Amino acid sequence: MRKFNFCAGPAALPEPVLLQAQQELLDWRDLGCSVMEISHRSPEFVEVAERAEQDLRDLLNIPDNYKVLFLQGGATGQFSAVPWNLFGAGGSREERVADYIHTGQWAEKAIKEARRYGRVNIVASSEDRNFTYAPGPDSWCQNENAAYFHYTPNETIGGVEFDYVPEVSCPLVADMSSNILSQPIPVEKFGVIYAGAQKNIGPSGIAVGVVRDDLLDRTLPEIPRSLSWKIAADAGSMDNTPPTFAWYLSGLVFRWLKEQGGVEAMAQLAERKSSLLYEFIDGSDFYSSPVEKSSRSRMNVPFVLADERLDKEFLQQAEEAGLLNLKGHRSVGGMRASLYNAVPLEAVEALVAFMVDFEKRCG
Structure with missing residues (x-):
């Protein structure tokens, strides 16, 4: 029996996608073998790759002057790839600088990696209030010589x-791992968008990159081959053997998203799901949200109980009720419900009903 999965990643996948993969697992397209067992350079798999790229382009309305890349190493790999690929026009290590907004743990990891290859200017930080808000542009302190401007549109934790x-005036770079495909994106405003797959795209093991063509020639000369966007683009993301099964599953998710009405429909659903949960939390004295209302994520909803001694009991009973993976990240504690595209509205309704009942019994 399938349960409701609120995991932050690897996260829930659409059930129709899982069922199709199950049906095709042993005999894909009457080839007598699995899609995992064929060459990535075969005509059959090249068709899968090209269809996945086109579907993603359609979903995000990606302009023709952007390359779509399917990469390895997840978003963490791109923390390194970003400076390696964009610092090349910045002179010596001491002369290279990039702007970063610091809004939490994933931004911090990206910042630490960039500092290995150049200087980082912290444009703004929300550390003063324990990363509970997104800094507005009135607080920025940009560097006019920045090679790029990096931010994390949604902090999962x-x-x-x-x-x-x-x-911004320099190339805008965004780590959209946890909110990509959840709403329309003005891609033309970005130089680079990257995202680990395991939240809204597909299974872990692959990442997506959307890179504007004019940024492919800014690499540092010593860049590792596996991190070069230009090499990946020139090779159709197949410079080496890619994670074919993850690519295939991501393509099935893209097709499923189009069938649901695309990112516009996902944006409406995300608003309904998150509003339902936030409105209940705000109306309760037993639960509370630590995030400022103007900056609350539609994808990841952290909340705490008035008495943290009840946390263990809450999680145990939630799991018994078929509500999985609600434990908050180890660095912040409490609870967290991740409401990615594949999480249905019924899951949030079941969660709220459980929270009402738990409060009545234990509050």
Whole structure:
């Protein structure tokens, strides 16, 4: 029996996608073998790759002057790839600088990696209030020589989401791992978008990159081959053997999203799901949200109980009720419900009903 999965990643996948993969697992397209067992350079798999790229382009309305890349190493790999690929026009190590907004643990990891290859200017930080809000542009302190401007539109751990796209003069780079495909994106405002797959795209093991063509020639000369966007683009993301099964499953998710009505439909659903949960939390004295209302994520909803001694009991009973993976990240504690595209509205309704009952019994 399938249960409701609120895991932050690897996260829930659409049930129709899982069923199709199950049906095709042993005999894909009457080839007598699995899609995992054929060459990535075969005509059959090249068709899968090209269809996945086109579907993603359709979903996000990606302009023709952007390359779509399917990469390895997850978003963490891209923390390194971003400076390696964009610092090449910045002179010596001491002269290279990039702007970063610091909004939590994933931004911090990206910042630490960039500092290995150049200087990082912290444009703004929400550390002063324990990363519970997204800093507005009135607080920025940009560097006019920055090679690029990096931010994390949605912080998975802290549950903070930007409600605007930064307007900057240098290439804008975004780690959209946890909110990509959840709403329309003005791709033309970005130089680079990257996202680990295991939240809204597909299974872990693959990442997506959307890179504007004019940024492919800014690499540092010593860049590792596996991190070069230009090499990946020139090779159709097949410079080496890619994670074919993850690519295939991601393609099935893209097709499922189009069948649901695309990112516009996902945005409406995300609003319904998150509003239902936040409105209940705000109306309760037993539960509370640590995130400022203007910065609350639609994808990741952290919340705490008035008495943290009840946390263990809450989680145990929730699991018994078929509500999985509600434990908050180890660094912040409490609870967290991740409401990615594949999480149905019924899951949130079941969660709220459980929370009402738990409060009555234990509050």
